[in-house]
Amino acid sequence: MSGLAADEDYFESLYRDSADPWGFRTRWYEQRKRALTLAALPHRRYRSALEAGCATGELAAELAGRCEHLLACDFHEGALHRARLRLAGYPQARVERRRLPQDWPDGVFELIVVSELGYYLGDRDLDELLRRARAGLGDGGVLLACHWRHRFAEAVRAGDAVHAAFAALGLPRLLRHEEPDFLLEAWSPDPTSVAAREGLSAMTDPTPSEQETR
Template sequence: MSFDHRDPGTAESVWSPALRRELPALALDVDRVIVVAAHPDDETLGAAGVIATAAARGIPVDILVVTDGEGSHPDSPTHSPATLALARRRELREAASIVGIESEPVFLGLPDGGTDDHRDAIAAAVLRAVDREPSDRVLVLSPWRGDGHRDHRVVGEIVEDVCAARGVRSRSFPIWLWHWGGVDDVPWERAERLALDAAARDAKTRALDTHASQLQALSPAPGDEPMVHAGMRAHFERDGEVFFAPEPVAEPTARDAMAMPAAPSVGQDYFDDMYARHDDPWGFDSRWYEHRKRAALLAALPRRRYRAVFEAGCATGALTAELADRADRVIAVDLASAALERARARLADRRNVELRRATLPADWPEGAFELIVLSEVAYYWAGDDLERGLAAAVSTLSADGHLVACHWRHPVAEYPRSGDEVHAAIGARPDLVRLVRHEEEDFLLEVFGRAGARSVAAEAGLLA
């Protein structure tokens, strides 16, 4: 299917009579809704009404966003792909808040237009979302595989396959079909509809407005035209949303997600190889990026000094040395012997530092820590290891302690998770509250405390 978003497309007046037909209602008798978007705004265009309706009924909704949509304006003279990616994430977060989503969206950050090369990573992320709270009463929504857009097709195929393998109900929403298609292109025999009340329609309208990078011109310059013109937008201001059930299949799909092994946590061989080939594998000492990031992490710590600190994955000890300047005692671990040898050489004169070899989260140390540091480590934990690691961190965090997390945001083929996924999992924990959030295109830095934790100003007595 080939189409141009700049074309007038099929007028809404063509669709209105066709959509008056009686369609089965989309059932929302579920405990949780998961919306998988190929790009930021898919969830709003296709399913904001369902999201608002579910949220109003007290049904939790999670959003998983596969790409940042950075390729929406390839010829823009004013916006780089990185700038567009940041803008589109901000727009989605605002839209999600408007329709009642309380959890932080999970951004995979995979290449816009390149989803076909990352099927396994997408499938693994969908599996994690589905399995996070196992239940048959889950509804997963995603773009329709017949929508005429490659990323929509790939994401739709993966979601249907994963859900079929897990026995979870899935439905797909068309977006570009309304632009390029006609009445005869719709699989009416599999169509369902959710009627939207006035509150849901209003929420969807306001959520649509947040996606300014797609609905408005970025500038008057050629290449900055709107991606969704007024005629196209009219398709998403209806009093109902249409979804398609999957095509029935007689046999399990070849891409059976049940047979798809979950990616393992990154193990010792990977790190041994990195240290064998490089003196400074990640540029801890040579790159200004790493020096600056450490400075940002240290500046974000709410307290000047800590009694006991635990650093998970200390590598060659660059951050460990600076933590030791602000702590009575530091326990730092790593699973790579070569890394620990270099850390010991760096920290030989630090009497308040204890270095240990350990594989996390299995070998989490006992005791209580006033500061726990997860810097560039948790995205190595696959499957249940992330939950085990976070549970261990919380269980060893002192009542007045802080958990700091800092992670690279760009996709790395060897890592089973993205930094955004890690921070979304930490932020979703009911036993932690966020005290600090520093977000850049390249990394996320957050500090958490237990419920009731006070801000820096409050701890310093500046607030009544």
């Protein structure tokens, strides 16, 4: 099977047995991780965004509120059915069946999100996904990755190794959030910080006397 190294039967059984096999909608861990992911995005809005591996569409639904156009992709029909239902109220979002990286979409994106996908890919496919993501990222675009750090049977590599491969692209890193359970990082060809974009980094720190009078 091209694309995912994990056996397709693994995903088939997950979506056959549960409408929400990872608890994306119900687990506080997942809800909190999505909130951190949204907070990590340095721009308020994005004209065009791609989520590679959207699963049931929970993250895509929250990304849609920040995007003018969002393409959410997955390869399994069970996931896509749930994602389409979840995104039905977001006309700016479309859901497509794509086996990545082979079916990588054309075009340039201001935001590319790869969440909980990279460790399922074999070496060649991960390299291809990284190449296509870099080629499809706009000049000031943001590439965001988030991955579970613990090993499990279906994973080809740990999440840390996935992020090391992303870092090897050589893009300036905007953010790294590290917890025992997951890594969340963002990179961009444009390293300008959020504070600098809003003119805050040009402000001088208050002097000690000014601080004392506040």
